[in-house]
Amino acid sequence: MDEKRNFTLLTDFYELTMMQGYFREKADDIVVFDAFYRKNPSGSGYAIACGLEQVIDYIKNLSFSYEDVDYLRSLNMFDEEFLNYLAGFHFTGDIYAIPEGSVVFPYEPLVKVVAPIMEAQLVETALLNIVNHQSLIATKASRVCYAAKGDGIMEFGLRRAQGPDAGTFGARAAVIGGCVGTSNVICGKQFGVPVLGTHAHSWIMSFPDEYTAFKRYAELYPDACTLLVDTYDTLKSGVPNAIRVFDEMKAEGKMPTRYGIRLDSGDLAYLSKKARKMLDAAGYPDAVIAASSDLDEYLINSLKNQGAAITSWGVGTNLITSADNPSFGGVYKLAAIRKPEDEEFTAKIKISENPAKITNPGNKTVFRLYNKETGKIKADLIALSDETYNEAEDLEIFDQMATWKRSTLPGGSYEIREMLVPVFLKGQCVYQNPSTMEIREYCQKELNTLWDETRRLVNPQEVFVDLSKPLYDLKQKLLNSRH
Amino acid sequence: MDEKRNFTLLTDFYELTMMQGYFREKADDIVVFDAFYRKNPSGSGYAIACGLEQVIDYIKNLSFSYEDVDYLRSLNMFDEEFLNYLAGFHFTGDIYAIPEGSVVFPYEPLVKVVAPIMEAQLVETALLNIVNHQSLIATKASRVCYAAKGDGIMEFGLRRAQGPDAGTFGARAAVIGGCVGTSNVICGKQFGVPVLGTHAHSWIMSFPDEYTAFKRYAELYPDACTLLVDTYDTLKSGVPNAIRVFDEMKAEGKMPTRYGIRLDSGDLAYLSKKARKMLDAAGYPDAVIAASSDLDEYLINSLKNQGAAITSWGVGTNLITSADNPSFGGVYKLAAIRKPEDEEFTAKIKISENPAKITNPGNKTVFRLYNKETGKIKADLIALSDETYNEAEDLEIFDQMATWKRSTLPGGSYEIREMLVPVFLKGQCVYQNPSTMEIREYCQKELNTLWDETRRLVNPQEVFVDLSKPLYDLKQKLLNSRH
Incomplete structure (x- = not known):
């Protein structure tokens, strides 16, 4: 409050x-x-x-x-x-x-x-x-962070929180428990914690095609360019378009400093490993693969055990509501x-x-x-x-x-x-x-x-x-x- | 808000x-x-x-x-x-x-x-x-009320709600979904809904004995006298003391108009049936038996199927958080x-x-x-x-x-x-x-x-x-x- x-x-x-x-x-x-x-x-x-x-x-x-x-x-x-x-x-x-x-x-x-x-x-x-x-x-967040073994956990749950305070004080507690930041702007302002986030599917859909949407985003935020790749088809469209944009930015000498992709649906273990190979093959081994989509400590633990190539995690509903409890x-x-x-x-x-x-x-x-x-x-x-x-x-x-x-x-x-x-x-x-x-x-x-x-x-x-x-x-x- | x-x-x-x-x-x-x-x-x-x-x-x-x-x-x-x-x-x-x-x-x-x-x-x-x-x-509340088949459901969850807003807007939603009122005073003031509640175990414990605590409460609130009977021993101490107080109030011509007992622990089916018999035998068939204690729509349904003699239900945690979902x-x-x-x-x-x-x-x-x-x-x-x-x-x-x-x-x-x-x-x-x-x-x-x-x-x-x-x-x- x-x-x-x-x-x-x-x-x-x-x-x-x-x-x-x-x-x-x-x-x-x-x-x-x-x-x-x-x-x-x-x-x-x-x-x-x-x-x-x-x-x-x-x-x-x-x-x-x-x-x-x-x-x-x-x-x-x-x-x-x-x-x-x-x-x-x-x-x-x-x-x-x-x-x-x-x-x-x-x-x-x-x-x-x-x-x-x-x-x-x-x-x-x-x-x-x-x-x-x-x-x-805070307790739930500490568990989610423990499962991530040092990867950053971003608190993304505001829209599913039980009211405005649950979103804001919940984000505060999540950061205290170990999250690196939150998507919740009012929490960032009120408690001086990092605010994080890039774009949603609506950004992609508002452009004539995915490539154009990525390109515009990369031009706009060259220093924090995480492209959401699952609006149409992650491996056939999203990742190739992201690589195309990274290639063009590189050619123009405007390569983003922090960049990568975000997966928000599908099997995150499979997709992240495939995407990692595609990014590496294209010369982007430092592209971050972030993931979100109904995550909690158990799923993150399981994905990490399966070798998912994800190093940044956005956790929403299950954290901000402590869904299992x-x-x-x-x-x-x-x-x-x-x-x-x-x-x-x-x-x-x-x-x-x-x-x-x-x-x-x-x-x-x-x-x-x-x-x-x-x-x-x-x-x-x-x-x-x-x-x-x-x-x-x-x-x-x-x-x-x-x-x-x-x-x-x-x-x-x-x-x-x-x-x-x-x-x-x-x-x-x-x-x-x-x-x-x-x-x-x-x-x-x-x-x-x-x-x-x-x-x-x-x-x-x-x-x-x-x-x-x-x-x-x-x-x-x-x-x-x-x- | x-x-x-x-x-x-x-x-x-x-x-x-x-x-x-x-x-x-x-x-x-x-x-x-x-x-x-x-x-x-x-x-x-x-x-x-x-x-x-x-x-x-x-x-x-x-x-x-x-x-x-x-x-x-x-x-x-x-x-x-x-x-x-x-x-x-x-x-x-x-x-x-x-x-x-x-x-x-x-x-x-x-x-x-x-x-x-x-x-x-x-x-x-x-x-x-x-x-x-x-x-x-609101959806959860409508389910809990449905299970209660016409009995009143009171929203009692503020202390377990996910922050102040979750308590207050949650109580508003619970009333819209069918609850007869809430314990949450700020919700009552802000949204004009009935506020409900009597006393806690601390009231009983702050007096030298349970009888005195009941007696003082009945004198203070003769028109809404629900006595919490499980602080020491429901059937051996709580209900007998409640009956003693009702007897005395009756003898003094100050019989409460709305009165009864509240059960907050133990097996509610067993205790309510026993308490009902004791109250009826003492001449108090219109004494309301209210219950609280980790209730939800499934437990209320089950208790009613077992013939629990409860007609008023205080539902907290499981309603205000929609705990199963x-x-x-x-x-x-x-x-x-x-x-x-x-x-x-x-x-x-x-x-x-x-x-x-x-x-x-x-x-x-x-x-x-x-x-x-x-x-x-x-x-x-x-x-x-x-x-x-x-x-x-x-x-x-x-x-x-x-x-x-x-x-x-x-x-x-x-x-x-x-x-x-x-x-x-x-x-x-x-x-x-x-x-x-x-x-x-x-x-x-x-x-x-x-x-x-x-x-x-x-x-x-x-x-x-x-x-x-x-x-x-x-x-x-x-x-x-x-x-």
């Missing part, structure tokens, strides 16, 4: 009905809410946290306009005292988050809100909407409450018959343990926020479900990093957003902290996310005290 | 590179582009056209700001003459569209743009983005060109080895043929825009692929309706948008023009979409002339 957009009413109605209840009952309670997810999307071994910049914009702009208040009044559910409170509403709490571009794992708080209960409740929906969407697309199941759960008369937070837990749905109670943080030698992640530790660790000391970690699965990290062999950083303190933003391209670079480093086994597209090795001993004990105590 | 948002740069970069080429080569060519799709989403027998209101807003607001032009200049791809043209750009063409809420079928132009080539090219991406997204969600494959294809020296349009065709990807050439329209007696759709006819039909005369229609499949509609037995209506003429909007709730009502009527066989969730009967004889002949002529 651009900085002026006000999303205060981008919320589920029940946040407001609950707020009115809190307003009457417990306006001064301070609560801790965690935003976390339970399962990596697309069978991935990790996810990429994304969307924090837009969460920050959202929080900064939180305020109910007169129009908003009038609208809420018209619903006949809210009293004047509460509406009056809304009219003066602003966010006064603390927010901690894992920086955008970080690799993250299930159950870790990606964002933690510590605020008066009404404020913390209101922001649930928009915060989840933003983080769920962008984390989903179009939602990131982030949730936002109450973890602790401090009443005005209390000094400490009281941990809260949500029970479920499904152990995976029982929440982790208390005011928490996330520590990441790295192997000092390799720089790779050893495990993550969800802990209470006041725990401290000393890298010089041995650290025993254990699995929450199978508690006999234990491992001791010898002191000096690991590094420890707290993943949650302060973003808002007492309502003031204390976080400086990096640029999108800086986040992209950071994300590449983050991905390098994973073993290849975890990056594998199918059935990856899981990274251990354990609970600290104090958190584990607290959780057991609360679970047992319910019976 | 609210009316002020400017999406001029919400476009693929190649639209702009092509525009600059057209600007030099053929600025005065007038073209016809069709937006259509090739396959109904989710295996549906139809789709619902949606998004026109936002397309109209988009076209009305088309203009490049100084900032936009500066940004484009910075890319070093565009010359000053072209940038100067962009600075004064506005849309001067004609747009025809099938009204929102209409049932539509593959290959029919949903939107037709007749405009100078640069203008028609620019609008491709945003137009597709908007229509693809909203048509996808998260994109609507709308495309935008050049169909005809008129050069300044020509009087008539010259039809254009895009060839493909895949017959389904060969475009329908020429300046076209869509006629819908209804059986006069039943009011149901008999077939659709894609035709050239200057064709006329007389309902009193016999009309022979035939299948484009299997041309021996013919059918004659006797004169007087059918009604004919032109589906495309003018929206912009010479750059002026000539269309009055109905309200969202009016479109919803129209959509219900549209759905009634389909036989149940076509509405079936799985493997539905296809509606015939034929080409008129003149269009068929033109297409054959163009195909044959290429060899």
